Amino acid sequence: xxxxxxxxxxxxxxxxxxxxxxxxxxxxxxxxxxxxxxxxxxxxxxxxxxxxxxxxxxxxxxxxxxxxxxxxxxxxxxxxxxxxxxxxxxxxxxxxxxxxxxxxxxxxxxxxxxxxxxxxxxxxxxxxxxxxxxxxxxxxxxxxxxxxxxxxxxxxxxxxxxxxxxxxxxxxxxxxxxxxxxxxxxxxxxxxxxxxxxxxxxxxxxxxxxxxxxxxxxxxxxxxxxxxxxxxxxxxxxxxxxxxxxxxxxxxxxxxxxxxxxxxxxxxxxxxxxxxxxxxxxxxxxxxxxxxxxxxxxxxxxxxxxxxxxxxxxxxxxxxxxxxxxxxxxxxxxx
Amino acid sequence: xxxxxxxxxxxxxxxxxxxxxxxxxxxxxxxxxxxxxxxxxxxxxxxxxxxxxxxxxxxxxxxxxxxxxxxxxxxxxxxxxxxxxxxxxxxxxxxxxxxxxxxxxxxxxxxxxxxxxxxxxxxxxxxxxxxxxxxxxxxxxxxxxxxxxxxxxxxxxxxxxxxxxxxxxxxxxxxxxxxxxxxxxxxxxxxxxxxxxxxxxxxxxxxxxxxxxxxxxxxxxxxxxxxxxxxxxxxxxxxxxxxxxxxxxxxxxxxxxxxxxxxxxxxxxxxxxxxxxxxxxxxxxxxxxxxxxxxxxxxxxxxxxxxxxxxxxxxxxxxxxxxxxxxxxxxxxxx
Numbered sequence: 001x002x003x004x005x006x007x008x009x010x011x012x013x014x015x016x017x018x019x020x021x022x023x024x025x026x027x028x029x030x031x032x033x034x035x036x037x038x039x040x041x042x043x044x045x046x047x048x049x050x051x052x053x054x055x056x057x058x059x060x061x062x063x064x065x066x067x068x069x070x071x072x073x074x075x076x077x078x079x080x081x082x083x084x085x086x087x088x089x090x091x092x093x094x095x096x097x098x099x100x101x102x103x104x105x106x107x108x109x110x111x112x113x114x115x116x117x118x119x120x121x122x123x124x125x126x127x128x129x130x131x132x133x134x135x136x137x138x139x140x141x142x143x144x145x146x147x148x149x150x151x152x153x154x155x156x157x158x159x160x161x162x163x164x165x166x167x168x169x170x171x172x173x174x175x176x177x178x179x180x181x182x183x184x185x186x187x188x189x190x191x192x193x194x195x196x197x198x199x200x201x202x203x204x205x206x207x208x209x210x211x212x213x214x215x216x217x218x219x220x221x222x223x224x225x226x227x228x229x230x231x232x233x234x235x236x237x238x239x240x241x242x243x244x245x246x247x248x249x250x251x252x253x254x255x256x257x258x259x260x261x262x263x264x265x266x267x268x269x270x271x272x273x274x275x276x277x278x279x280x281x282x283x284x285x286x287x288x289x290x291x292x293x294x295x296x297x298x299x300x301x302x303x304x305x306x307x308x309x310x311x312x313x314x315x316x317x318x319x320x321x322x323x324x325x326x327x328x329x330x331x332x333x334x335x
Numbered sequence: 336x337x338x339x340x341x342x343x344x345x346x347x348x349x350x351x352x353x354x355x356x357x358x359x360x361x362x363x364x365x366x367x368x369x370x371x372x373x374x375x376x377x378x379x380x381x382x383x384x385x386x387x388x389x390x391x392x393x394x395x396x397x398x399x400x401x402x403x404x405x406x407x408x409x410x411x412x413x414x415x416x417x418x419x420x421x422x423x424x425x426x427x428x429x430x431x432x433x434x435x436x437x438x439x440x441x442x443x444x445x446x447x448x449x450x451x452x453x454x455x456x457x458x459x460x461x462x463x464x465x466x467x468x469x470x471x472x473x474x475x476x477x478x479x480x481x482x483x484x485x486x487x488x489x490x491x492x493x494x495x496x497x498x499x500x501x502x503x504x505x506x507x508x509x510x511x512x513x514x515x516x517x518x519x520x521x522x523x524x525x526x527x528x529x530x531x532x533x534x535x536x537x538x539x540x541x542x543x544x545x546x547x548x549x550x551x552x553x554x555x556x557x558x559x560x561x562x563x564x565x566x567x568x569x570x571x572x573x574x575x576x577x578x579x580x581x582x583x584x585x586x587x588x589x590x591x592x593x594x595x596x597x598x599x600x601x602x603x604x605x606x607x608x609x610x611x612x613x614x615x616x617x618x619x620x621x622x623x624x625x626x627x628x629x630x631x632x633x634x635x636x637x638x639x640x641x642x643x644x645x646x647x648x649x650x651x652x653x654x655x656x657x658x659x660x661x662x663x664x665x666x667x668x669x670x
Contacts, residue, residue, distance in 0.1 A: 262559055270606065
């Protein structure tokens with residue numbers, strides 16, 4: 001039995017990009033679970049753009065992570081000790097692990113994974129919250145329909161690559177925005193997107209015009225800023241914009257001012273922000289659809305796996321520098 | 336029988352605020368109607384913010400008004416000569432009169448007014464397109480419900496005053512934005528609004544915070560720019576913004592950049608642009624509701640009536656300087 005719990009605590013609130021300097025490592029004895037609790041060995045911990053919002057003083061829709069407490073994070077772990085009859089030692093669970101190697105969590109907040117549906121890695125990947133975000137953002141908020149053109153920003157990122165593939169499966173023309181030739185190649189050659197826009201290549205407005213000669217019906221936005229402004233310009237009549245994230249703005253020193261909102265009038269355009277947790281009751285529906293795609297081999301999740309909990313603090317910064325290739329995960333222990 | 340038709344033709348496309356210098360008066364002999372046409376005497380001509388868009392080179396959702404042709408405008412007129420069996424001499428019609436004293440129009444594009452529902456002035460006012468815009472923008476696009484807080488920009492203007500009253504009738508808390516003490520007094524004392532924001536008084540952010548201590552559920556936006564940005568900041572969770580107009584931006588030399596769009600994510604906020612013509616099939620439903628309110632005395636339309644077609648060109652400029660007190664109309668002839 002492991003006796004110690006490695007943790008990374010929030011040390012200070014970042015102004016710009018978060019990094020190792022904002023977190024403090026410590027090691028504590030594991031806390032044995034009380035009734036209704038589980039001692040868990042963390043296996044995979046998800047590193048998400050939303051974390052940058054959670055460490056701000058006023059995240060808005062969730063409580064901020066308090067200074068001196070373990071960084072908040074979701075992940076997949078293995079039950080070591082169970083004080084809840086619904087969980088057995090060796091079960092894999094989806095839980096609020098935080099940046100901890102051996103957290104003690106509430107059983108009521110944890111979900112036992114059905115390993116007949118997917119592996120633990122599938123559950124942090126294509127069956128996880130990131131993929132569910134893509135599913136509900138694309139099909140519900142964006143209301144993407146077969147034959148429509150869907151534009152996706154951060155298309156090689158965790159949510160973006162899932163949204164891109166789902167839109168292709170649905171029968172849409174899909175245009176992805178990503179930074180750099182390698183990511184763009186991945187989008188066209190591996191995921192089969194119809195066109196890409198490399199935002200790091202310069203000439204963004206021209207690139208939009210070239211990739212979207214007839215505009216787009218749906219924009220799935222993970223980035224905000226200029227990419228959003230240009231998407232409004234290229235939005236077709238009755239077009240929909242699902243605002244999932246704003247990674248270009250989260251750590252920006254000055255917010256970008258979007259100038260094209262007035263175009264929404266004549267275009268009858270819609271912009272809708274959303275949070276995946278609101279669709280909680282419909283997760284099973286989405287997971288059934290995703291599991292079918294996984295079995296059929298039509299959907300894949302490219303994970304960018306960092307080795308060891310030590311990598312979590314720098315991993316968070318990578319997201320905001322566009323350094324991750326796919327959904328970012330820290331592997332804390334072997335499956 | 337009148338033999339001449341006074342017209343105002345578009346002379347040049349304005350860069351900023353439109354005014355008399357952009358229009359050319361001429362007088363032509365009236366054109367006698369052919370089959371399916373009507374010769375009409377203009378009585379009321381509506382002056383609308385959308386006109387500034389129509390005279391631009393690329394309005395987007397309608398064809399531009401061509402240089403050298405009569406300015407496009409809707410209005411109410413009296414039939415002088417009918418070459419269509421559905422219309423009689425003396426009938427009042429709602430038609431695309433343009434800025435003309437005696438236009439010849441297509442009967443198929445004209446609607447005979449039911450004077451049992453309202454007077455010709457009611458039909459240019461509370462039964463007209465301006466009021467319908469308020470109705471569908473507030474209840475459909477904005478989905479305002481009893482008990483919610485509704486914020487309305489240009490609340491003393493043509494659309495705004497109708498939306499404000501309709502929201503009060505619905506049982507909402509209504510906050511209006513207008514420029515100057517006179518308009519603000521009108522909103523609180525005559526229309527009974529719950530609070531007002533005078534955007535010309537300075538300290539706009541503080542005024543929003545004071546008038547909207549718990550935020551707003553619906554923002555009916557006729558103005559755009561900073562007023563929209565602040566409204567996003569004060570939008571409540573699941574709030575809706577109906578973008579009806581952007582009068583602060585239409586003739587602006589530089590567009591305002593809206594910085595708060597990222598807040599829509601956590602707020603689950605929605606922004607939706609709309610054009611009233613899309614609701615055409617449901618005009619009778621709206622007019623039935625409006626007529627009931629008129630009869631009950633719960634709804635009024637404050638018209639700002641300019642006397643004579645000569646006033647149309649300067650009237651258009653008044654809208655963009657905030658000089659109109661209510662819906663702007665040119666009276667061309669007596670009822």
